[in-house]
Amino acid sequence: MSDDLQQRARGSGEDGGDAGVRILRDGEAIMRLIERLFPICRSITGDGVRQTLKILQEYAPLDIEEVPTGTKVLDWRVPREWNVRQAYIARLDGTRVVDFATHNLHVVQYSTPVDRTVGIDELRRHLHAIADRPDWIPYRTSYYSEDWGFCLSQRQFAGLSDPVYRVVIDSSLEDGHLTYGELLVPGRCDETVLVSTHICHPSLANDNLSGIAVALSVAQYIRSITPHYNYRFLFIPGTIGSITWLALNEHKLGSIKHGLVLSCLGDRGGLSYKQSRRGDAGIDRIVAHVFKHDGGNGRVVPFVPFGYDERQYCSPGYDLPVGCLMRTEPGKYPEYHTSADNPDLLSGASLAHSIAILRQIIGVIEGNAITRNNSPKGEPQLGRRGLYRVLGGQSSVEDAQMALLWVLNLSDGRRSLLDIAERAEMPFTAIRAAADSLCATDLLSLVNP
Amino acid sequence: MSDDLQQRARGSGEDGGDAGVRILRDGEAIMRLIERLFPICRSITGDGVRQTLKILQEYAPLDIEEVPTGTKVLDWRVPREWNVRQAYIARLDGTRVVDFATHNLHVVQYSTPVDRTVGIDELRRHLHAIADRPDWIPYRTSYYSEDWGFCLSQRQFAGLSDPVYRVVIDSSLEDGHLTYGELLVPGRCDETVLVSTHICHPSLANDNLSGIAVALSVAQYIRSITPHYNYRFLFIPGTIGSITWLALNEHKLGSIKHGLVLSCLGDRGGLSYKQSRRGDAGIDRIVAHVFKHDGGNGRVVPFVPFGYDERQYCSPGYDLPVGCLMRTEPGKYPEYHTSADNPDLLSGASLAHSIAILRQIIGVIEGNAITRNNSPKGEPQLGRRGLYRVLGGQSSVEDAQMALLWVLNLSDGRRSLLDIAERAEMPFTAIRAAADSLCATDLLSLVNP
């Protein structure tokens, strides 16, 4: 797809104004956005995605991109667009026993249209329940294999005692578009930070309305500062969305300095970070550093080629420095991909904490620099410059003065402030503050300011 | 020694036919071979070695090589050949109190001929017993210092109360040959796997009839397949045998890709592997991988320059990638180098397990390859090729599908399947099976097939 085609498909220009933008001030505001988005039936294509992105535009001027069905994207093709109007299982007397209008998880995503009376045995082959969770509806998809099906609670499943039922899925599976949102916040250098989050799940709160809302909040924050780096936010359907974006934007990949996939950021568990495929990329070190100084509660796990869109960004042909930030890892909490992943699973405090940590991560990304000590032989006389206590003989030194000594000792034109913070086992913010003091007295220079 | 000389000294040609070959089908068959070889008095030279190798020829067509006494081999010379007809300590009335005919450990190996009446004090200086093991006869040698001596149990030693005894050792120490066996199973490439085992010990079962029998069984297995690599099996006297082989075969060393010394493989302890001097040779990683997926019971120990023929293969002038596979390490079990190292110490199950692990090791050696993902940008669409489940949304993935994802993600033309298995923490066999599936759909190529 040419850039022209993309341009024409856009719902709004990149330079859209900010008049009337809603602000996600805190965890509660984010919870309200999540609750508003929750009932919409999203999938990897379709009107639910468009409706979601339109709501997001109330908060940040993201572009809505439309890529036509059939577009060749890497090893894949953009699929047909799927929409559902109604879907149910009814007794022959018309009583609906399972109804998409009640919960949009009830229909297997990408189910083909059906309107038939079927025997109970055939019906059961199209049903999905979770045996040991009597009230939870599972979430299932059949994107690339034409089929139809219903998801229902084990209690509903057990209650199906009629010999025949009517099944109706009034869906369409037609040529259309794959829709995604993109927001570029320009910075002062050529390099870019990528933030990617998947938007393809229907009524599931943690996975991934939490990621969407957190990404949006972070986008608002970046727009409020003048960042050094460009920040590119992608709101895309999982797998096929990142594959599509990668295929259409290969020329932009070389400038990606750091990247994060955001998912499952609202549950009450602690934070997790899945490393990039490289394992030692800058973003891997940055997140580990921030976790360490956030009480050491965050958990860093090595890359595995299963999960969300980091699978695509970290495929061997790209091997981008992209990790994944989560709270409880997908699949590791029982409510995952069931109707129990609803707004009750989330907490405003968790959402706010996720955002706070992301801001700290951005603080390191933005504030890091290679430094050079301009007085590298011996220690410079800090007291003369008002940077050091005048009374000598004490047995210890304050953190702020220790930070000065560390920065001076390690600023050899090769190490970054993050290197120094790691070696000193001090928070990046303390090391950066020391560097700023030293720069103000010309004892230090930033090599790559 | 020239190749011609070696050729003339051979007992059989390398192309000897297989008619009537005996097969070592299981641990019990191996135990029977060990029991048959047990009574023979082997040493680093002599007829016991020849007799042993002739019996091995019933199982595999190994060449018997003869290297003349005095041949200069590295820093050493091939010693004179030693044979014993009879040896005993007798009372003056003729009663034999220690007799080589009873157990061939009774005479110190390489004892010079003697036929004298000696006082008890002088005799004791030629006797070796183990104070805290009343019934065990130790095994002692004096290859390179002319002397004579007897080994006996502490009980026998304590019973020597006469003032004088007659000692007879009817041995010969004469110019002859050093004898060893060699079997080359040709493969399809230029590189060779070396399997070496020592044959110089008399009636000791674990050390090293177990190693001999296991090597022979593995040789039969290799002959039953069409291996990628050449496999060279050496049945040699310890130290002087490997020194002799190395001296006469330096032109063959460059092609050695992997090597294993086999010793003490029949006792009831768990497996041990002593790394090559390099510590990170391919064989070191392969054995560690196989051990890990064998329940993690095998023990990997670092190289030390004490032990068996790996000392010679790993001397700094060669530094070959040769490790040593054992069960309980030599010297670490009390029966080591005593008459208690007899067939009762062994178990058929241990022997069979040793062979099974060796076959797994050979499986990795033979099956390893560098791979390249032919669709490295994003994940290829596996579902379309029948390689991936069609129903999405589950919280976990099966091992077989995970193996596919790992192989695709890490096949960048630099990593081997073993690298991938290690990173994925999955068995090599699972990773190799995934690679085979992907090769069948042209998604993967072997870079060095």
Added chain:
Amino acid sequence: MSDDLQQRARGSGEDGGDAGVRILRDGEAIMRLIERLFPICRSITGDGVRQTLKILQEYAPLDIEEVPTGTKVLDWRVPREWNVRQAYIARLDGTRVVDFATHNLHVVQYSTPVDRTVGIDELRRHLHAIADRPDWIPYRTSYYSEDWGFCLSQRQFAGLSDPVYRVVIDSSLEDGHLTYGELLVPGRCDETVLVSTHICHPSLANDNLSGIAVALSVAQYIRSITPHYNYRFLFIPGTIGSITWLALNEHKLGSIKHGLVLSCLGDRGGLSYKQSRRGDAGIDRIVAHVFKHDGGNGRVVPFVPFGYDERQYCSPGYDLPVGCLMRTEPGKYPEYHTSADNPDLLSGASLAHSIAILRQIIGVIEGNAITRNNSPKGEPQLGRRGLYRVLGGQSSVEDAQMALLWVLNLSDGRRSLLDIAERAEMPFTAIRAAADSLCATDLLSLVNP
């Protein structure tokens, strides 16, 4: 400052004779030297330093260097010289309640002259005590900020109840010199080992009369051997002394192979070693090795840019291979920088142990060499050369023979004897002894003898 100026300022020539030198034979002799030096009021300049260095000259022919006030040294200038004749706080009736004549810690170092009657409130702003140590006088300095002050015990502080007191500090702060001692013991090669210790503290025993006395004892030892390396001993005021020496001796830095700062070596705690900034310098490995074989009690801590003169030697413009040897680290024992750091805190046994370990460190420095096995293919026949037991078959090997095998196996012309000792987990002395035996039979050569 030119070399000429330095030459003229010297108190004695480098070639001073040894007639009548006192010897520090044991811990008790060292304790007596410490007790003799204890009462002197040293500072970073002044007559107390000169008096101390003169006493040290009774033990070793060190040069006394004088560097004029105002000399530009790196980012600093040599300060004015400070001397005190008397100092006290008295009641108006003349009774002295705090008196420098009682303890020289009572006056803040570099206090400006004062002779006034001051109200109690103003006085208290010039007083320093330790609230939770009623009887200890702290040690405080104000080298680079003109001020005056007294240190006193909390009990004395609490007893000050008069409304006004007379304060007298009869000090001078005038142009003069910074004084330090230097001793070069010449070796047989171009490279140098630096041993540096600070001499600027008044009546404090562990910090650093212990370091001074231990350095002096080691200097006597080095003078008693014919060392391979040059050894340069510096007895200098902390911080400004090393900055001055570095500034005036930059042309000598390139030849520094190893360096140690010595401080706090007499207390009853175990040894500590603070690594050089590099962390993997030769001296770092050597001290770790010696600690390991000293029962493993010594503690190795990573470099931090706070402490003694290693801060200057390890500043990024120099990054010299200099670590710091201590017993309990400065600041980590409660008596540090108080009047409780007196000779009672020390033990002769600790001082003797510190010296013994330093001699072992010097043993490795002096004895290390890269080695090459001259018979690297297979093991050479050690028995023939009288280096190996003649009776074979035992299950283990003696340490001395194991050391021979390790040296032979690892002497590939790239590894040092220290590398071998580390790999073999044997003491350096055992490995060096084995190497000497092998050299005597021409099986081994030293590559850098």
